[in-house]
Amino acid sequence: MAFQPRRRFTRRKGCRFCIDKIKIDYKDTRSLRYFVSERGKIVPRRISGNCSEHQRKVTEAIKRARNIALLPFTAGHSLDR
Amino acid sequence: MRTYETIIIIHPDVTGDDYTGVVDKFKGILGELGANMLAVEEWGTRKLAYTVQKQERGAYVLFAYEGKSDSIRELERRMRIDDKVIKFMTVQLDGGYEPSGFARKGEETEAAASEAGEVRKEAAVAEEKPADEPAAEDAAPAEEEEQSA
Numbered sequence: 001m002a003f004q005p006r007r008r009f010t011r012r013k014g015c016r017f018c019i020d021k022i023k024i025d026y027k028d029t030r031s032l033r034y035f036v037s038e039r040g041k042i043v044p045r046r047i048s049g050n051c052s053e054h055q056r057k058v059t060e061a062i063k064r065a066r067n068i069a070l071l072p073f074t075a076g077h078s079l080d081r
Numbered sequence: 082m083r084t085y086e087t088i089i090i091i092h093p094d095v096t097g098d099d100y101t102g103v104v105d106k107f108k109g110i111l112g113e114l115g116a117n118m119l120a121v122e123e124w125g126t127r128k129l130a131y132t133v134q135k136q137e138r139g140a141y142v143l144f145a146y147e148g149k150s151d152s153i154r155e156l157e158r159r160m161r162i163d164d165k166v167i168k169f170m171t172v173q174l175d176g177g178y179e180p181s182g183f184a185r186k187g188e189e190t191e192a193a194a195s196e197a198g199e200v201r202k203e204a205a206v207a208e209e210k211p212a213d214e215p216a217a218e219d220a221a222p223a224e225e226e227e228q229s230a
Contacts, residue, residue: 072131
């Protein structure tokens with residue numbers, strides 16, 4: 001498997017939250033951005049590598065952040081164009 | 082009594098005395114409702130992820146307090162009435178309030194210099210892209226480890 005295509009997301013063994021013991025907070029958009037695709041979708045667990053507990057918390061946090069306009073629901077109405 | 086935090090977005094055109102007036106008003110309402118204020122964080126004007134009431138930016142204020150659920154209902158009712166508050170959200174805090182520091186000073190000052198709006202948009206675009214690249218860089222060493230293992 002020498003010529004594996006470059007993976008888009010880090011594939012770490014285990015859940016990064018379990019290892020680093022970071023709290024998941026909807027206000028911390030900088031770290032949540034990592035779990036959101038460019039389109040604004042939530043990155044699935046098989047790609048993010050989160051454990052079920054932390055994926056649930058991340059999802060919850062992303063949804064809260066979206067609700068208060070910290071994160072986008074979609075990239076469609078982006079202001080850059 | 083439970084710990085809650087309410088985050089509100091104030092209309093960007095509300096500045097100066099009007100702005101502090103709004104913040105004080107809701108502080109007052111919370112006091113009136115018998116809530117025990119823990120903290121008020123003012124994040125300053127930030128760009129919103131999507132337009133809210135046709136506004137692209139807004140001033141975030143976060144109130145953390147201990148109060149009763151009835152007082153939330155009353156607080157939110159009054160927020161709905163106030164036109165200066167364009168969005169709000171209340172969240173129950175399980176672990177109690179901890180100062181977050183997510184209102185980073187850098188972003189605030191950046192947002193304050195909003196006259197350079199165009200520059201900021203570009204900066205935002207630039208910000209989004211590196212967000213992917215570090216991931217790719219991270220991925221590369223990880224793959225090497227896998228291969229060596």
